[in-house]
Amino acid sequence: MTLAQMEVFLKVAQTGSFTKAGEELGLSQSAVSHALAGLESELGFLLIHRSRAGIQVTPNGERMLGYIRQILRATEQMKQEAAQLTGLQTGIVRVGTFPSVSTKWLPPILNQFQSRYPEIEVKLHEGGYDEVEKQIRTGAVDLGFIPVSKEQTDYDMEMLKNDCLVLLLPAGHPLHLHPSPAIEQIAAEPFILPKKGCDLHIKKLFREKNVQPNIRFEMENDEAIVAMVRAGLGISILPEMTLPLDMTGVHRVLMGEEIYRTIGIATTSRDSLSPAAKKFWETVTAWVKENGKNT
Structure with a gap:
């Protein structure tokens, strides 16, 4: 099995569509189908169930998604570490966010981050509180903004602001x-x-x-x-x-x-963040410390 096949399966699961997955990956629909069929053949079971109602990830597919996210994340981390060793700042950071953070904080934060690290791509995934927590928990995002509560013990988290x-x-x-x-x-x-x-x-x-x-x-x-x-x-x-x-x-x-x-920034393990994600974390916490009281 190849990383390309894994990326195709993950993108199909995320978009719920072969066509959309192909568009985002720059592949034809037949290439997406071929890659997915090859992965299913190697694993020995179906990953996607197809019906008139659309596509649905099978229970076995759901179990594989966790491993695939880990593999792709480790691969991205390796690329970023290698880039750092050669003096480059590259990579992708996936960030979970909810509307008020997206409106009040992210525009100036992203502007500052992109001016400092123009080769690092930031991908935003907006949703409600529960959606962002799920994205962090499943590894769909590297880090995310969430409200802090005493019940949250599964994350590495830094509190940013008490929003009255x-x-x-x-x-x-x-x-x-x-x-x-x-x-x-x-x-x-x-x-x-x-x-x-x-x-x-x-x-x-x-x-x-x-x-x-x-x-x-x-x-x-x-x-x-x-x-x-x-x-x-x-x-x-x-x-x-x-x-x-x-x-x-x-x-x-x-x-x-x-x-x-209380709004915080969270991840499953801060030590496991990629170099690019760590840079984003540092940029966020520094910006909020300096500007958060006025937003």
């Missing part, structure tokens, strides 16, 4: 006169619940006080939540980093300095 939760109120709402409204007061109002990630922190706030919020709507898009609050359709809570620039017609009330989500 902010209560959002329509203009003129009486709660804006309170310096720090009680959870019970908030629970009595029509509530717009954010989805995909920060809802876990918000639900925990209500659960700790043993109260149920009056949920009227559940939304994924942060700007849409702000627009609905502005229109008087309810109140909401969002992390400060997720807030759009235009907050006209919306009151922002800090929930308290001790109420926040």
Whole structure:
């Protein structure tokens, strides 16, 4: 079996399509099929199940994916180590991220990183908190940004910032006169619940006080939540980093300095990171230390 065959299988599994895998690898669909068939023949079992509904990785294929990711990652590390020995800075870094980090942090971080290491390619994989954690755990990314919790013990992690939760109120709402409204007061109002990630922190706030919020709507898009609050359709809570620039017609009330989500950068093993990934880690932590308070 060859590295090329493994790369084809991994790309088919990631894209869910022979055509897309071929496009990303610069191969024809028949070449993708041929490479996959050769790998299946050597292993002695099917890796992909094909049907009218599409393709699906078989249980045996799922087991092989873990090993293939390890092999390809080790190969990439070897290439990068060799490049370092010859004075070059090359390689690929795969980074898991969620929307607020992608919006507020990554543009200046990537700009700085690419100016320093122009030969290192950064590939971004955006998703919700759970998606990014899964990508780190399975090796689909080298490192990722995730909220830090006490339950997370499987990662090497560095905490970057405590992102305060902010209560959002329509203009003129009486709660804006309170310096720090009680959870019970908030629970009595029509509530717009954010989805995909920060809802876990918000639900925990209500659960700790043993109260149920009056949920009227559940939304994924942060700007849409702000627009609905502005229109008087309810109140909401969002992390400060997720807030759009235009907050006209919306009151922002800090929930308290001790109420926040902690954003960190994580990997399965920092010692096992490739040279390129280590450079990215170092760039991120230095940038956030210098600029994080203002974002």
